[in-house]
Amino acid sequence: MLQISGLNKSYENHRALTDVDLLVPKGVVFGLLGPNGAGKTTLLRIVNQIIEQDSGTVELDGNKLSPEDIRKIGYLPEERGLYKKMKVWDQLIYFSRLKGLSESEAKIQIKSWLDKLEIDSWRDKKIEDLSKGMAQKVQFIATVVHRPSLLILDEPFSGFDPVNAEIIKNEILELKHKGTTVILSTHRMESVELLCDHLAMINKSRKILDGTVKEIKRSFRPEVFQIVLSQLKKALPVEWTPKRSDDTWEFTLPLAGKSPNELLSEMMDFGEVMTFREQTPSIEEIFIHQVQSAADE
Numbered sequence: 427m428l429q430i431s432g433l434n435k436s437y438e439n440h441r442a443l444t445d446v447d448l449l450v451p452k453g454v455v456f457g458l459l460g461p462n463g464a465g466k467t468t469l470l471r472i473v474n475q476i477i478e479q480d481s482g483t484v485e486l487d488g489n490k491l492s493p494e495d496i497r498k499i500g501y502l503p504e505e506r507g508l509y510k511k512m513k514v515w516d517q518l519i520y521f522s523r524l525k526g527l528s529e530s531e532a533k534i535q536i537k538s539w540l541d542k543l544e545i546d547s548w549r550d551k552k553i554e555d556l557s558k559g560m561a562q563k564v565q566f567i568a569t570v571v572h573r574p575s576l577l578i579l580d581e582p583f584s585g586f587d588p589v590n591a592e593i594i595k596n597e598i599l600e601l602k603h604k605g606t607t608v609i610l611s612t613h614r615m616e617s618v619e620l621l622c623d624h625l626a627m628i629n630k631s632r633k634i635l636d637g638t639v640k641e642i643k644r645s646f647r648p649e650v651f652q653i654v655l656s657q658l659k660k661a662l663p664v665e666w667t668p669k670r671s672d673d674t675w676e677f678t679l680p681l682a683g684k685s686p687n688e689l690l691s692e693m694m695d696f697g698e699v700m701t702f703r704e705q706t707p708s709i710e711e712i713f714i715h716q717v718q719s720a721a722d723e
């Protein structure tokens with residue numbers, strides 16, 4: 427869907443992107459992660475043709491990005507941009523028309539989204555009279571109303587309470603199921619775990635990690651198992667620091683060169699194995715690990 431090759435961008439003396447390659451497959455939710463100032467917004471602005479790269483290419487559906495492609499893209503920028511004095515309905519009509527919808531099509535789409543997000547009763551309110559979360563919902567509709575094939579969301583959950591964040595999460599997943607490709611830039615790692623199929627991490631202008639969430643989690647496995655035993659047949663070594671609760675003992679052990687089956691059969695000699703589960707790192711742990719190792723280099 428989106429292929430970025432050798433992208434470079436500097437602001438005055440500051441390098442914001444260095445040789446970034448990225449391949450975003452069609453129909454996935456692609457997480458773009460990175461610490462503050464890493465270069466994520468710069469990359470998203472280039473894809474949205476708000477700023478220009480110094481070198482490198484961006485292709486959408488196999489063709490070099492052109493001004494007409496803006497209609498295929500929906501961009502929710504980090505700094506939201508609604509006209510405060512304008513009413514919700516008029517504003518959404520305005521944005522839909524800008525993105526190429528006819529007036530009748532715009533009305534149908536807007537009505538359907540206002541109903542879906544349960545905000546039709548606010549259609550005649552000015553943006554300045556809305557709460558932050560309400561305005562966020564209007565901005566989300568303005569981003570998706572023209573049914574873009576590529577949706578780029580920069581921190582889409584900021585300003586939402588947990589209930590509304592959940593509603594937006596579900597809408598993102600529904601759009602994905604309808605075939606929309608989504609790029610999601612966020613610092614909320616739990617949303618990445620829940621929503622993203624692929625992810626890339628950018629740190630200090632360079633891409634430092636890229637792959638499917640499954641592959642990445644697999645490659646960072648610490649090879650440590652969580653084990654719960656009951657009905658002990660013999661005492662557990664103290665260095666395993668087992669935690670006792672009622673008649674179960676819980677601890678973690680590294681594979682230390684053994685196969686999982688070898689470790690499991692060793693555990694069976696100690697008692698009934700109630701739980702034997704490999705610990706997988708969270709995306710947050712991987713993120714912190716990657717950023718810290720890059721800093722140590």
Ligand SMILES: Nc1ncnc2c1ncn2[C@@H]1O[C@H](COP(=O)(O)OP(=O)(O)OP(=O)(O)O)[C@@H](O)[C@H]1O
Nearest residue numbers: 437440441442460461462463464465466467468469
């Ligand atoms: N217009 C600009 N002029 C000069 N420097 C800029 C400009 N825009 C961004 N930068 C710098 O480029 C770097 C990358 O910024 P960018 O906004 O792309 O980061 P980011 O990954 O989106 O960060 P955050 O997570 O904080 O939003 C930062 O060091 C920033 O200060």
